[in-house]
Amino acid sequence: MMLTSWIRCPVAGQNLPSDSTSAPHAPRILQGQRKSIIVHGERRSANRTKWATTEPPATRGPVVNEPLEKLSITEQIWGCAQDLSPVFAKIDWLVAANVRKVQKAFRDHRIGPHHFQGSTGYGHGDLGREALDSVMAQVMGAEAALMRVQFVSGTHAIASALYAVLRPGDEMLAIAGHPYDTMEEVIGTRGTPGHGSLMEWGVTYRELALTGEGHIDWDALKTAIVPGKTRVAHIQRSCGYALRPTLSIDDIGRAVEIIKAQDPNVVVTVDNCYGEFTDTREPCVVGADLVMGSLIKNPGGTIAPGGGYVAGRADLIGRVAARLYAPGIGIDAGGVPGSTLRIFFQGLFLAPQTTGEALKGGRLVAELLHREGFTVIPAPGVPDVWSMITAVELRSRERMMSFCRGIQRTCPIGSYISPEPGVTAGYGDEVIFADGTFIDGSTAELSADGPIREPYVVYCQGGTHWTHWALALEGAVTSLREAVARDN
DSSP: OOOOOEEEOTTTOOEEETTTTSOOOOOOOOTTOOOOOOSSOSEEOTTSSOEEOOOOOOOOOOOSSOOHHHHHHHHHHHHHHHHTHHHHHHHHHHHHHHHHHHHHHHHHTTOOGGGGOBOOTTOTTOHHHHHHHHHHHHHHTOSEEEEETTOOSHHHHHHHHHHHHOOTTOEEEESSSSOOTTHHHHHTSSSOTTSOOTGGGTOEEEEOOOOTTSOOOHHHHTTTOOTTTEEEEEEEOSOTTSSSOOOOHHHHHHHHHHHHHHOTTOEEEEEOTTTTTSSSSOGGGGTOSEEEEETTSGGGTTTOOSOEEEEEOHHHHHHHHHHHSOTTTOSSOOOOBHHHHHHHHHHHHHHHHHHHHHHHHHHHHHHHHHHTTOEEESOSSSOSSOOSEEEEEOOSHHHHHHHHHHHHTTOSSSTTOEEOOBOOTTOSSOEEEEOOOSSTTOTTTSEEEEESOTTOEEEEEOOSSHHHHHHHHHHHHHHHHHHHHHHO
């Protein structure tokens, strides 16, 4: 019988068994027991599909008492959470404001059970799909929207919007530095020749570098537009895989004013991935023409099985639909099962809450890792701009791997997997992912990932509840400390 020691939770004041947050111990291997053969290996590369066989992990017998280090990291994490109570209260206010906004959209469009019927085939006359588009448009502050399961990712939604607007001879200008890695092949700065990148279709591309502090270069932007040539000014709201702050809605609004003053015909597109519901406003409210995102991130509420959205000007949404489907089909097509429609509606309603939990988890990550001596962006406390993504500069490949493996061990799906850096579609560098999620690739659930390149930054995002991060950080920080000790 295993004896259980008890610790005092510094927040709730309740007695918890010291092994309540640790993984179950593996059974002791009996003498003479055959070495097991793993058919589906326990080490996984970053492409989420490549599996390799390996020896089973080392096993050990029951432990009478948890080590002192385990208790201290638990106390440290919950101490951070207690210190963050005022920050969490501010996030709760943001959640309430966005829930009110979504609830109003549902009420205004009289959403009822009849909107969950779904459709097959062409999907003509699907009242639920049409109502979902209308609700999403109102939530985004846009004239129209496409919220469709046919988008396979955020990159697909962004690409559909860009191809819908740009034509040979046009110029695309990225005004917030280098876009997210997966956009490189869409634009044509990297990728397979002949696959039809924008540059292969005769679109030219420029980008404005950020300032040394990671902000938009406002002086350069004032003369960056070439009237009659620059067709799209593209803005990435989140940091992506860059060490820079998330852009505020006020920043986006200011950029729109500067761009339109030079040429009002320029279409301003915003990659809104990880930005939804981190503010009470969305980019269309301050003048963006098109915003795009993924439903397995913020707006899907961690339950959407896939899909993406584009919202903005009604005339441009028609063009995006023609790109997604085909010219002539329009927005009144696209079959979707009723069960999926219901999940989309429900996920959108839950999205402000799940985004709030992710923001809390990110603040906990920042507070704890800052105390461990690492650079974090945004810095601990109440940030100037709420960010779904918390970047932690770990400064070595080994530390990234140790941290991500510690996170993976507390994921509900694939906790036995050991993440490995590997080649992933759309990325130029090896990438490591810790994301044991119910929806494949749903970084909104809880994930830590990053490209294996200097300065070796891991990007933490998601979390259906911030306490999952509290548990995940126990193993992740313990593994990280061990990696740091080996460096020294």
